[in-house]
Amino acid sequence: MTTLTASEVSARLGGRQILHGVDLTVAPGRVTALVGPNGSGKTTLLRTCYRALPVSAGLVTIDDADIHSLRRRTLARTVGASTQEPVSLGGITVRESVRLGRTVKRGLFEPFGTDDSQVVDTVLARVGLTALADRDVLALSGGERQRVSIARTLAQQPEVLLLDEPTNHLDLHQQLSVLTLLRELAADGLAVLLTLHDLRMAVEYCDAVAVLHHGNLVATGPPEEVLCAAVLREVFGVRGEVREGAGGHRTLDVMGLAGE
Numbered sequence: 597m598t599t600l601t602a603s604e605v606s607a608r609l610g611g612r613q614i615l616h617g618v619d620l621t622v623a624p625g626r627v628t629a630l631v632g633p634n635g636s637g638k639t640t641l642l643r644t645c646y647r648a649l650p651v652s653a654g655l656v657t658i659d660d661a662d663i664h665s666l667r668r669r670t671l672a673r674t675v676g677a678s679t680q681e682p683v684s685l686g687g688i689t690v691r692e693s694v695r696l697g698r699t700v701k702r703g704l705f706e707p708f709g710t711d712d713s714q715v716v717d718t719v720l721a722r723v724g725l726t727a728l729a730d731r732d733v734l735a736l737s738g739g740e741r742q743r744v745s746i747a748r749t750l751a752q753q754p755e756v757l758l759l760d761e762p763t764n765h766l767d768l769h770q771q772l773s774v775l776t777l778l779r780e781l782a783a784d785g786l787a788v789l790l791t792l793h794d795l796r797m798a799v800e801y802c803d804a805v806a807v808l809h810h811g812n813l814v815a816t817g818p819p820e821e822v823l824c825a826a827v828l829r830e831v832f833g834v835r836g837e838v839r840e841g842a843g844g845h846r847t848l849d850v851m852g853l854a855g856e
């Protein structure tokens with residue numbers, strides 16, 4: 597079981613300081629949602645966590661190791677990131693694209709074995725892509741490509757899974773499928789961090805929520821505690837509250853814009 601920790605992380609982009617001393621723990625066995633208004637720094641924080649962006653101060657560690665001290669292969673075996681960047685070149689199938697996740701794990705020159713094929717098949721099935729496995733990735737919809745990106749990351753078999761808006765472009769059924777899958781992966785022991793705009797989904801599907809506002813982490817903890825009326829009003833500009841229904845099921849009610 598692996599924990600990823602950001603300690604006092606600051607980061608700069610284009611000469612501007614975007615993150616201001618963020619502390620965040622991504623614990624195994626849990627799905628953590630990173631939420632915040634547009635431009636609050638969610639993608640930037642995620643990028644520092646998989647070493648796509650250097651920190652200007654602070655530290656990102658996996659267990660106790662600074663990620664900048666890890667060899668590329670070790671990092672790739674531990675941390676998998678599914679990002680919003682364009683999935684791929686054309687001319688390769690969904691299966692081939694997902695196989696690339698195994699290459700990250702195995703190295704370019706190690707032969708692809710039957711165990712790798714099994715992992716790819718299992719992942720394709722788990723993400724609901726088996727029927728599309730032989731399609732060219734460029735012949736897919738935005739939502740289908742999103743699932744290919746998630747599948748390729750899972751083929752890496754990471755211990756920490758980072759996902760940038762994995763429910764973006766997905767219809768409601770697929771959004772729930774992805775969130776259910778993330779819950780299953782967390783139950784298997786993975787540490788899962790995803791950026792998410794849908795606060796209702798964060799309340800219903802995530803174990804923890806971390807709120808970024810202007811590059812500061814302003815709250816972190818259980819969704820029903822973190823997404824209180826004051827945070828909804830001051831950070832998201834809406835009137836709302838988390839309600840507990842029958843059987844302890846929690847939902848977020850948003851009544852309108854703050855100040856209405």
Ligand SMILES: Nc1ncnc2c1ncn2[C@@H]1O[C@H](COP(=O)(O)OP(=O)(O)OP(=O)(O)O)[C@@H](O)[C@H]1O
Nearest residue numbers: 609610612614632633634635636637638639640641
């Ligand atoms: N290359 C860049 N140079 C300067 N500023 C940048 C650069 N890229 C992003 N930013 C700024 O950094 C801030 C944080 O961006 P980031 O993409 O991390 O936010 P976000 O919370 O993921 O936003 P969204 O919800 O809209 O995806 C924004 O104000 C953005 O304009």
